[in-house]
Amino acid sequence: MSDSDPRDAVLEHIPSLRAFARSLTKDPTRADDLVQECLVKAIGNFDKFREGTNLRAWLFTILRNAFYSERRKAVRETDDPEGELVASLSVKPDHDGRLQLTEFQAAFQQLKAEHREALTLVGALGMSYEEAAEACEVALGTMKSRTNRARKELAHLMQLDEGAATEITDSQTMSVVNQSGA
Amino acid sequence: MPEEPKPSNQSTDLIDDNLKKAFRETLDEGVPDRFKDLLDQLKKTKSDSRSEESSK
Numbered sequence: 001m002s003d004s005d006p007r008d009a010v011l012e013h014i015p016s017l018r019a020f021a022r023s024l025t026k027d028p029t030r031a032d033d034l035v036q037e038c039l040v041k042a043i044g045n046f047d048k049f050r051e052g053t054n055l056r057a058w059l060f061t062i063l064r065n066a067f068y069s070e071r072r073k074a075v076r077e078t079d080d081p082e083g084e085l086v087a088s089l090s091v092k093p094d095h096d097g098r099l100q101l102t103e104f105q106a107a108f109q110q111l112k113a114e115h116r117e118a119l120t121l122v123g124a125l126g127m128s129y130e131e132a133a134e135a136c137e138v139a140l141g142t143m144k145s146r147t148n149r150a151r152k153e154l155a156h157l158m159q160l161d162e163g164a165a166t167e168i169t170d171s172q173t174m175s176v177v178n179q180s181g182a
Numbered sequence: 183m184p185e186e187p188k189p190s191n192q193s194t195d196l197i198d199d200n201l202k203k204a205f206r207e208t209l210d211e212g213v214p215d216r217f218k219d220l221l222d223q224l225k226k227t228k229s230d231s232r233s234e235e236s237s238k
Contacts, residue, residue: 005225007221007225011213011217011218014213015208015209015211015212015213016209018208018211019208019209022205022208023205032214032216035217036220039217039221040220040224043221043224043225044224101200101203104200104203104204105204108201108204119197120201120205123198124198124201124202124205125205151193151197155190155193155197158196158197160190160192160193160196160197
């Protein structure tokens with residue numbers, strides 16, 4: 001195929017943009033609205049994209065910025081824009097280390113947004129640290145350390161790390177664990 | 183350069199497996215028509231700015 005419209009290349013990134021948006025918003029409907037906003041901005045500003053540079057990272061940056069600017073607005077309206085408190089109640093760690101997917105997702109949603117995005121980009125979408133760092137507009141070392149911390153945090157929530165059980169001090173978590181063990 | 187200690191490979195694999203599973207459904211959906219249509223529409227309204235070949 002000859003190089004027709006360079007903007008056509010945006011299409012192939014839509015599935016991973018949707019996945020990324022879902023991990024940020026935790027809500028499929030909001031996620032698709034965010035993707036739509038991202039596409040409008042990307043096509044509207046396509047003259048700012050330098051051909052030959054990484055289109056995927058560029059698109060992810062746009063989506064990410066749209067998400068965080070919306071979230072900053074939401075923070076002014078409510079103390080808990082992400083429903084973090086609600087999400088934090090739903091994890092059931094499993095001692096045999098084999099979590100069901102829903103349990104994994106519950107644990108994943110407890111992570112900080114910057115950790116969720118690092119794991120989504122690197123772990124789920126297979127981006128290099130370089131590309132993920134570019135997408136999130138942070139230094140390479142920052143992306144590496146976020147990814148490592150996110151994995152640790154998740155391993156902890158999933159009780160994959162030794163000694164995790166003894167570190168549970170949070171009373172909410174304890175009560176959830178106790179209830180679910182019945 | 184010293185890096186932070188990494189989580190064990192086993193838990194990393196398990197986490198990555200779950201991550202991929204968690205997002206596979208979305209990825210497998212491909213591109214919904216909603217976005218194909220949107221992209222076509224956006225390209226039409228913006229088609230003037232990209233018609234000239236960029237400098238070589």
